[in-house]
Amino acid sequence: MKKLWMFAAIALAVLTFTTGSVFAEDTLSKIQKRGVLRIGTDPGYMPFELINRKGEVIGFDIDMAKMMAKAMKVKLEIVSTAWDGIIPALVTDKFDIIMGGMTVTQERNLSMNFSTPYILIGQSILLKKELAGKVKSYKDLNDPQYTVAGKIGTTGEIATKKLIDKAKYISFDTEQEGVMEVINGKIDAFIYDLPFNSIAANQKGQGKLVHLDQPFTKEPLAWGIRRSDPDFLNWLNNFMSQLKYDGKYDEIYNKWFKEDAWLKEIQ
Structure with a gap:
């Protein structure tokens, strides 16, 4: 019996050391507890995220972020971050997710996870x-x-x-x-x-x-999150699927890519 308890104690210590906590809280749970979804973005990439004449961040990604926060029943916080430092900021928990028109690359994927791509550009x-x-x-x-x-x-x-x-x-x-x-x-x-x-x-x-205007590369864009967070990744992929099933994705896409009314907000 003593050996069994000793083995259990060692296993617990190893689990704690490797994960930081036996019951490490996932990002989705943290967002719900905090009551705020924090997105990291670099405003200036039209039409994905940009600043209007009122100083507000608007755009294709921002509209989806608002719907995401609504689905989570939390508030939305936009964390403006310089592009060359946006991945380190994600890794160090400055925000929960990168929503900034980021292209999926193998190099980036080494330090973060990507959701299912939501658009293809070049x-x-x-x-x-x-x-x-x-x-x-x-x-x-x-x-x-x-x-x-x-x-x-x-x-x-x-x-x-x-x-x-x-x-x-x-x-x-x-x-x-x-x-x-x-x-x-x-x-x-x-x-x-x-x-x-x-x-x-x-x-x-x-x-x-x-x-x-003939693109010479093909690049899928996706949302980026920290590694080892399967629950959050699963939620994001299901959220995107639901947006497309409901027709909401097409509404947002048409607003920012096929219509130009939003240009009046920045001119």
């Missing part, structure tokens, strides 16, 4: 107007005579360094910097996600730049 090119007709694809840009740019820490940066590696590359902290540098003729091209580039080209670039 990289496109905002091109200096003087190069119209001369540069027709990313392959034409792959030349030392050109200077191309992306946003630091993004898959656009990864794709550029991999597929346009012969061109001179520089990075910016924000998407807006990249767009304006193309418009001002300081760089030849800005590589970024198609949805953002389409809006930027229509909003700021008409007659000032060219949008090569």
